[in-house]
Amino acid sequence: MDLRNEKRKLSITYEKLAKFLVSALNFWTFDCGQSFSAGKIRGKNFIFLVILLVSSVFNIRNVIESYYRSIRIIWTLNVAWCCVHSMAITKLLAIILYKREFLELLKEFQKIISEQQNSHIASIQIPNMKKTISRIILSLIIYGIVFCLSELFALIYVLNYPGVNFPIIYEIRELLAFGETFFFFFNMIFQSICFLILLLHILVNDFLLLFFGFLFHAVIQILAEIIKKCLYKDIFEIEPSILKIIIEKHLQIINLLKTLDKIFRKLSLANLLTNFLGLIIIFCGILFQEEFEGSLYMIALILMFQTFALSLFGEILAVNTGNIGDSLYLTEWYAMPLREQTSILFMMRLGQKTYGIKAGGLVAISFKTFVDVIKASISYCALLYALTKN
Numbered sequence: 001m002d003l004r005n006e007k008r009k010l011s012i013t014y015e016k017l018a019k020f021l022v023s024a025l026n027f028w029t030f031d032c033g034q035s036f037s038a039g040k041i042r043g044k045n046f047i048f049l050v051i052l053l054v055s056s057v058f059n060i061r062n063v064i065e066s067y068y069r070s071i072r073i074i075w076t077l078n079v080a081w082c083c084v085h086s087m088a089i090t091k092l093l094a095i096i097l098y099k100r101e102f103l104e105l106l107k108e109f110q111k112i113i114s115e116q117q118n119s120h121i122a123s124i125q126i127p128n129m130k131k132t133i134s135r136i137i138l139s140l141i142i143y144g145i146v147f148c149l150s151e152l153f154a155l156i157y158v159l160n161y162p163g164v165n166f167p168i169i170y171e172i173r174e175l176l177a178f179g180e181t182f183f184f185f186f187n188m189i190f191q192s193i194c195f196l197i198l199l200l201h202i203l204v205n206d207f208l209l210l211f212f213g214f215l216f217h218a219v220i221q222i223l224a225e226i227i228k229k230c231l232y233k234d235i236f237e238i239e240p241s242i243l244k245i246i247i248e249k250h251l252q253i254i255n256l257l258k259t260l261d262k263i264f265r266k267l268s269l270a271n272l273l274t275n276f277l278g279l280i281i282i283f284c285g286i287l288f289q290e291e292f293e294g295s296l297y298m299i300a301l302i303l304m305f306q307t308f309a310l311s312l313f314g315e316i317l318a319v320n321t322g323n324i325g326d327s328l329y330l331t332e333w334y335a336m337p338l339r340e341q342t343s344i345l346f347m348m349r350l351g352q353k354t355y356g357i358k359a360g361g362l363v364a365i366s367f368k369t370f371v372d373v374i375k376a377s378i379s380y381c382a383l384l385y386a387l388t389k390n
Helices: 003-028 043-066 072-097 099-114 119-159 173-178 180-230 242-288 293-329 338-351 367-389
Strands: none
Touching: 003 072, 003 099, 003 119, 003 180, 043 072, 043 180, 072 099, 072 180, 072 242, 072 293, 099 180, 099 242, 119 180, 119 242, 173 180, 180 242, 180 293, 242 293, 242 338, 242 367, 293 338, 293 367
């Protein structure tokens, strides 16, 4: 295998993929550049956020008013729209406020892929990264298709309900003063824009989660494999600097994880809270609503999937970072020179700490978090249902 040529091809492929994500980030913040440098926050960065906030205000009003209507599907759709708004707004704020960190992560992964490596490490890293990039591209294509088809199915599903007329989600009744034609036309345009913004924005956020999830999993697994295959006594005679390279890669990964934690510290807390509140509302709707329960189940599954995806990301990071310490311990570190033993023991100490993402810096995001959110949502709903029956 021509490692130099393979590394160049891999770097070009990653750069194209990264530019796609940079273009998406720039679109949501209205930046025209395609570089990895993050610009300052400007007023125009908040255009989409203002649109979503205006839409949310009318939506919340309609959630309250439509609860007492005879056709409860309208209330169901308003609740669903409200939950999706809250998720999208928190994620959009994260893109605006943490765009610099997102771009920094993309740039750092570019350095990892394109940096010069000795033949031992390159022979491990390049094949693994090639598989990872291929999986990322395939996953983004499949997820994008499934996401769009699912939303199309949901829209058709809703439109076929009896009694659901346009505007589907909510009405801005203040516009009736300008005439009935203008009222329906503006509602159609405004809601279509909001719907498109929400779908595209959630899709881009999920793309980022998939992208970084695959990459972090790959670089951590590659480091564990390098430790397993390269960190033994005989190799020091061939590659005396191998331990230094491994330590540098370990510290590089830790810095990447710290940057990621900075992004998700507040974002994950906001996502958990909005999903938790949304699930409570949806589960309450399932308990109290006499008809059209099918749509509520569908919305609950969407919220649960969003929570599960975040929990899966946190679980992958925690498990894989813990494996680095295990890989170091299983080497023949005790047979190496004293100086190398000291460095390896230092790495073991760092490797004992599991790195993941924490909601608000307090709650570790993992599968346990997902189970706790679902159990707490069901428990609160059961309590509310019992209180209303009594």
